[in-house]
Amino acid sequence: MKDRSLLTAREETPRSRVHRAHATGVSGPLLAAHCSLLLLLLSCAEDAPRGLAPATADPEAARVVFDLDGEPLPEIPLPNDLATRLDPTAPGTGRRLNVTIAAPTRVERDVRRRALLNNGFGTYMPITVSFTEPLSIDNLVKRHTDNVDFADDAVYVVDITRSSPDFGKPVPLDFGAGNFPLILPTFDRYFENDPRAATSNLLFETEDEDVNGNGRLDPGEDTDHDGLLDLPNVHPDGGDPVDDLLVFYEKQTDTLILRPVVPLRQETTYAVVLTKRLIDKKSKAVASPFPYINHLQQNEALEPLPEVLDKGKWGVKLADVAFAWTFTTQSVTRDLEALREGLYGRGPFGWLAGKFPVDRIKLHKIRGPGGQPAFAVDFQSLADALSPLVSVATTDPSGADQLVEDLKNIDYAIAGTFQAPFFLEDKDGIATPNYPSDEDEAFDIDRTTGRATPGARWIPFLCTIPKKAKSCAGGTKPLCKPRRTCTDGVCEEKEVCRCQPYPVVVYIHGYGGLKFEALGFAGRQAAHGLAVCALDAHGHGVDLTKLTINFGDDTGKLLVADLLVPFLDILDIPGLMDVLSDQRARDLNNDGIPDPAADFWTYDVFHTRDVVRQTVVDHLQFIRMLKSFDGESMLPLDTDGDGKPDLAGDFDGNGAPDLGGPDVRYFAWGQSMGGIVSPMLAAIEPSIDGVAPVAGGAGLFDLSIRSTNPGVPEAVFLPLFGPLVVGSPAGDDGTVRFSFVVQDVEDNFPIRKELHLHETRLDPGDRVLLRNTVNGETDEAIVDAGRRIRLAVPADALSPSEKHHVTGMDETCSNCPVAVTDTAALGDTLEIEIYEGSSEAVRERIDQFMIPVEFQGVTYTSGSPLVAPVTGFGLKRGTPKLRRFLSFASMFIEPGDPVGYVPHLVHDPLPAALAESSDKVYAEAWPLFIPTAGDMNVPVSSELAMARAAGAVGLFEPSKDRCVQKSFCDKAGKHGRKNGYCRYGVGTCLTENQVLLGGFVPEGLARLSRFDVSPWNDAREVLLDVDDLDGGKLPWPECTRTDQGEVCSGTTDAPDLADLGWKPLRMTRDDGRWGVRIFFAYISDRHGFDPPSPSWPVDMNTYFGNLVSSYFYRIASGKDSSAQYPWIVDDPCLAASNCPFFP
Known part of the structure; x- marks a missing residue:
């Protein structure tokens, strides 16, 4: 049986292109004769099957490669419903992928077995089609890259599902426009003795192995030992491997690679239409591999295509189509939707509500026997006591005092654990208490039958409660009650006023982080009357008592536990040690030491997909618990020391829940990994009204291939290459x-x-x-x-x-x-x-x-x-096989990728959000996206892709305030480069996305010195500040590389749009309800923002901390966003925390 797997690709040298003519069984002129004869015979048979229209039979034209019997693997346009099987048990689509499980290794066989359960293809995966001859690249660039008008396009991807809200609409495609940059921050990071250590990217070749120019692979020419004659994948020939890299066409296999600029709809059928505008190098229109423009098995699926073309305004009719095929997208959000419904007793997983009740909560008893309440730690005293540690732990020591002052906005904190369902239990029967053997597991659930076998996990959490308030969000009056407080053994009663229950901000920490990360920002948010809660994500957390801090002087390294014990005794909070030691990391390499985050981002796409989804489930259960604090329910906890259970959520014993409940507003945010998980949570959990993903990326396939985040190349690519x-x-x-x-x-x-x-x-x-x-x-x-x-x-x-x-x-x-x-x-x-x-x-x-x-x-x-x-997997860098493998990996990981969730935040809320919306809960989860300029941990291109997928970046509406001027194009910079906006043509007015692309914002590589051109003429390694939130007051340093690292100085602002005569680009939607603000720091390569940095000329860390806090507070106020009261505030006062509109 021939291997028809879709997971790897046939690799060919240029010599093998001659064999492509055999893709349909015959070749060259003989093929034309056979096709003509076949057409004649079919026309004489009244009942013979026919396609939508006859195909052009030009024997000299480049034909679509369609070889189901190819060796070693089949080659067909992908994704393609011909590579699926009908399965009535497949929810949403009635299809499953049809792949062989034959593979050289167990690990790849396991991937293929799991792939068989996919009910469709990826909504954001590359779409590929190969040809028997090279295509005209210039034609594609002219038609697709230089404008956003569909009328002259050569290729279309169009929704043909009649029940879809987007029926008949084409999808914007990227043909090297810059939405998906591939240039690496550093070329040589991919392990020892890499023969392509000087190559600019991971996916495509830039080396010319044909030393003698004879077109054959001769002895000694195969420098990377892949068996292929490698030629640079650049255009034009001889072009620069950075500026001229072809990202939408693979010369080695003559494969066209289409990238949807925004994700497709889930559970929807699309047609890929190659028109006769698509031409080869001989200027001939490409040809179908069949007598008709489609495979006969797709006649029914393509039935709407003539109608779609007739109603479209692209100047394309059925007679203009060279070839078309269909594919159906998979379910992306449905499993998490069903699990969330199940936690509330609804749907096929409704049994989860009874098995995992909301009262499974344990609190750490923090205070000593004389302290009340027993479970709360008083931050007023703790903040000062911990000041020496804060100064060491902060990234900018100058901000330690400000952070301590911020923490004093917190009245007290609680910590404990709660129980949540765990869908990654070991299925091999080898788990032990210390070695759960869950690092290779994936969800095994069936939402049609409700089948699932979750275990249970106790998950550590932390919550902070704000100090007394003068006013409350929404205009309600504060609740004021006497409270007995003790300091240094002296006790007194004071009236304490709180807006109880407080709105809740759920903070999700970064990769390798832990719940205490939230404390860097909880004080700022407490100042806005917001309670903050955080969990340890799956596999995360650190036993802080066993950590050491290096003070960098004669003191040397000291254990945190040794530093804390004296403070804890004085403050009568000995139980805090239990809080600091609570975590979820496991030993994953048999050395006896827990390994936080080690299995979160890995080559195992199904496990990675599901550790992300498990983290979402953890937070869904946690919010469910918080919502149960309704002022009536009781918990088996004695918070006031009277020996009786107390009111759920009343942790200070004053008779009212401190936070949460069914009527308050909930918010979510996080940075890095937290910026990835938080929008997924917000899309699935209807209670969340606002979300602020910071430095979080979407399109995890694209994220991984440029990420420099510590551990990501090693966890993802070392197993792929090794x-x-x-x-x-x-x-x-x-x-x-x-x-x-x-x-x-x-x-x-x-x-x-x-x-x-x-x-x-x-x-x-x-x-x-x-x-x-x-x-x-x-x-x-x-x-x-x-x-x-x-x-x-x-x-x-x-x-x-x-x-x-x-x-x-x-x-x-x-x-x-x-x-x-x-x-x-x-x-x-x-x-x-x-x-x-x-x-x-x-x-x-x-x-x-x-x-x-x-x-x-x-x-x-x-x-x-x-x-x-x-x-x-033994894959090699820069090969078609690697490119194809990663393409399919992007499909498998997609249900754990925010790219499929963020479209549902505003424009298309999921059913549960619509069902549970009310005057107190929005159907929308309003997003404030915060990418980081120049970020390569989570590449800024992926961060912008998230905002673009949600609809926060304008794709089609040009602004008359941002038009290309002739003066922009006067001076060329390095390598003959011109201003990036000149590509659009003088006089062209640009969309928001084009402003980002022309300014190389998604690329984000300062080292390429893109702005040594008119009108900036700035030779520094610098980035473009498109939204200019600092008002031009934040200098970009001039840096010189030395043996000791970078030495930086300088006081000149970074290039911005004002130099072009344009207004700053501050992408804002719906009267300030949601949008994008880019964190632009005066140090390149940052990843998210930190606690305060008052030493900066403009403290943009504090600015963004206040921006997020103010955004949530304004939504919580109940007052709708307007020009007079925008939820997104752009004001320099945010950097100094002295805004008159602060609560």
Whole structure:
């Protein structure tokens, strides 16, 4: 049986293009004759099947490649409903993907098995179609890149689902406009001995291997050992690998790559229409692979197409179509919608409400026996006491005093745990209390039947309650009651007024972070009358008592626990130690040390998808618990010391819930990972009225390929490229050290680790072959002049949890490796063969560990079989196979990607939000998107993609205030570059998105010096400040790279739109209800904003802290946004916290 998997791609050299003519069984002129004869025969048969219209049969034209029987893999336009099977049990679409599970490794077979459950294709995945001949790139650029008008387009993706609100509407596509930049911040980060370490991107080649120009792969030319003759994927030929990189066309396979600028609708069928405007290099219209313009099996699906074309205003009729196909998008939000409904006793998962009641809550008893209330910690005294630690913990020590003052806006805090359903329980039966073995699990739920087998987890949380208030949001009167407070043993009664219950802000921390991250901003929000709560996300948290702080002087490193104990005794809050030690991290590499976040962003797309969704579920249950604080329900907690259960949510014992309840407004925000999860939560949870994703990205496929976030390249790409075997010089005598380069975990983040194997002699020109003796996969390389090689083959290995199980590790012994001699039980067996020069003579074969190797709790003993220590896919950088794999990965991860959720925040609220909307709860969850200029941890392009997907960035409406002037194009900068706006043509007025693209905001790379052009003439490595919130007062430093790092100085503002005579671009919607504000700091490469930095010329950290707080407060006020009272406030006073409109 032929492998028709959709998960990997056939790779071809330019030589193999001649074989493309056989894609439909015949080739060249013979194909034309057969097609003409077939058309004649079909026209004579009255009942013969027909397509929508006859195809053009030009034998010389580039034809669509459509080869279901291709070897080694089929090639058809993708996504494509021909690659699905009908399944009436598939909710929403009635389809499932149809893929083979045959693959060389267990890990890839597991991916394929899970893929079989997909009920459609991705809403944001690349759309690809290959051709038998090269296309005209200039034609595509002219028609698609330089304007936003559909009337002259060559390719359309259009909604053909009659029941869809967008029926008949085309989707904007990116053809290298800049919405999806691929240029890497640093080229050489992708592990040892990378033969493409100088390549500008991960997906496409920029090296020219055809040294002699003969069009053939000759000996010595294959420098990356991928078996392909690599040519630069640039246009025009000989172009710059950065500025001229082709991102929408792959020359190696003549594949057109379409990217929807915004996500498609879920559970919807689309047609991809290639018109006769799409031409090849010979200016001939592309041709169908069939006698008709479509595959006959898609006649019914394409039935609406003639109507859509007739009603469209694009000048395209059915006779103008060269080829068309259909695909159906998958369900994205539906599982989380169903689980949320289930928590409230509705729908197929309605049983969840009874199994996980809201009263499963435990509070840490923080105060000593003389203190009341027992569960609350008084922040008034704690803030001053912790001041020395705050000064060390803040990123800017100058902000420590301000942060302490902010914390004094908090009256008290509570901490505890609550129970939530956990859908990632171990299904292999090897879990233990200390090793839950859940790092490879995915959701196993069925929303048609309600089947699910969740476990339960106790989740740590923290909440802060604001100080007394003079006025309350919404005009209600404060609740004033006497309260007994004690300081240093002296007690007194004071009248305390609160707006109880307070509105709740749910803060979601970043990757590798923890719930205490919220304290950096909770004081600012308390000043606006907002309670703040935070959880430890799945797999996150740190036992703070075991952390050390380096004071950087003679004091050296000290344990946090040792620093805190004296304060806790004085303040009578000994229970705070329990709060600080509560966390959810697990040991994921058998060294006895918890590894926060180690399995959150990984190569395992289904697990990554579902750790994100599990984190959303945790927050759904938490908000459900808060909403139960209705002033009547009781909890099994004694907050006032009278021995009786007390009112739910009344943690200070004054007779009223302190926060939450069914009628207050709820908000969500977070940074980095929190900026990814919070909009998903807001789309699913109807109670949330506002959300502020900060430095959070959408389109996780695009995010991963440029991210520099610590641990992301190692956790995602090292397994895809590995397991790597590298050889590097061990001395000057020709000795080379062989090592595995593999992923591991250290200091809370995934890392790369070298495992030394053997030293031997290698000479330049020697050939080294790596073979997986289990699946037969091989890789080989020629030793270069520097005596370096890099090899990888697809391989399986046991996970750390599986190693823990099969070796019987002692859980009571921390970091006690188990010696293993039968290593073949731990992974695929490998062998390395070294050949003498170009001969077939094997100089040395390495098929065993030559020295003991310790890794992940196991010692691979000397003399034991050489095996793969980790799982890997053996993919190579810059190949079609990698590009295609990542494309499908983007589809699988999509239900855990905010790109499919943010369209439902405002324009298309989900059914539960509409059903539960009222005068107190908006159907919309109003978003304030805050990307970070130049961010590469979560690339700013992905952050802007989130705002664009939600509809916050204008795509089609040009502004007469922002038109391209001739003077912009007078001076060229480096490499002949011109002002980025000149591409649109003098006199063209631009949309908001074009302003971002022309200003290279999504690209976000200051090092490219894009503004050494008219009218800026700024030669610095600098970015464009498009919204200019600092009013031109924040200098961009002039930086010089030295051996000691960057040395920066300077007082000149960054380039902005005022230099063009344009107004700042502050993207705002619906009278200030929602929009985008870009955090632009005077230090490049920032990732989100921090607590106060008063040392800055303009404290933009404080500005944005107040911006978010004010936004939530104004929504909570109940007063609608207007020109006189916008929810989004742009005022310099935000930077100084002295706005007259603050509460």
